[in-house]
Amino acid sequence: MKIPTNNSEIKKIPVKERGIDIMNFYIPVKENNKFTTFGEFDHRFNKDIYQWTLGEGYININNAWDFNYKIEREYHKEKKGEKLSSYVWDNEISFVRLNRGFKIGNQPINYRSIIGVKHSETDTKLSKRNADYKFYIGQRLSAFFSNVGAGGTYGELEISLNGVKGSKRNGYSILTSLKSSSTLGYGFQWSNTFENEYMDYNNYKGAIRSKMESILRWTYELGRNWAFSPEISIKAEKYFSINEKNYTFEAVAAPYILYSQNITDKFRVYAKAGPTYRVDKSRYGETKENKTKFAGYAKLGIEYIF
Template structure:
């Protein structure tokens, strides 16, 4: 099958059929199995900085027709800052009754969500970092006819308790997320975050964040594809915080590789070595920006069962 004919989106699968969704050469395919496990290593280099990431395990497990367990276990290392840490997420979601509104099907789930985010920083570089999140999450998903392949979108609501190494507190979120498949290999993924923060140095702070990934993919063969990705991640803070804003942008070509060893097991890689990256961070006390060559290499394996 030509991958440009595959238009299904992973997060909609999980909300409708509770089957496993696999990303292969930048496109998503539904499988009949109940579980997916992925493990990969990643190198990211920009402005002379190197970041290493090991996804020890990320995936989903359909416990039954109503419950799904998602997990993401990541070990990270910042070579320049001599910092290593963990960023892990776990969630358990219960499917709710599907609703028909305005002629569309709306899929919903609810359940606990935990994010464990800690970093050990070498003594000369500063204080260790901890920001753990314990949430109740409610999600809604639906689809529309935008684009040649359709659009899939929804909202996520979080009520969270936050545990930090300075001041504990809480947060509320209402986020809008989705994907538009424009056809001819073009896709756009986005999330618009709206968060109320009251923990650490944020005392009743509003965070408006936009995350967007626009990409074009061309399949070179059954195992290889060419992709041009552009990513934007913008933070804007308002009221009662020492943070102001940050902006990240990168763009570049990637070579994608995927090889099925068996029907259940495959290996994959994504290599980009000539991209461009720009970052700017502003606080009440400083402003720093940097740009330059962007390199990102990822390789690993995936198993479904």
């Protein structure tokens, strides 16, 4: 397929770029569909989290449209008592349309429209099952900046309007997110996510949720199928409103071992595991927690592209 080289071609021929992540590196592929399923085990000082992503990926509908999906089930086993344990659903499906691109100066910009639904649900023995549905429409702009970082930087801006069927009160929210991923050279990579959401549903009446996540990693290949990847991640989330000042903060340092094995050209097995050192701080109402402990993480999955 011919890649557009000027502004007029970009407007006439939107081109879908496909790629997969293999041991932290983006590998372009020609296949238009992807399916992956994986399990994760997150051992923490106060609980164990068992997570199974039953399915995640995308399906090519035509030259413009994709169908994206993620179906995720979690079990949080609290060490303080079985009654505090919970089951969680975190699902999302969306239709994504690749529109005609444009340029700002000499910089090509990709432009997509999105329509979808998110479903989140928590069920515990102590409380009634809570389920929220977000029906959203949004616009996404993205670009690759080859002159930022040794290997370039991918940037993405998305704005979406959400109609919410809440577990306590229906309403709406407006979400703005900014993402970046940079290849710094010598095996170093740095990715960042910033989110701001205006919320008016359930118990949130004009609240603002702000979230920041940053990951710095270094990857060293140990062979064809193995890699060593020390990683530092920081995640912070805070709610701003008249009645609530809740927040969560976590910092994790971990020396991970990565594994990827091709069974065929289209099917592979992958894994990630390592000890972690966690710093967790949180506040909910008048309750505060501050924990610093060693923990562990493991992930095993399969991926099929077609």
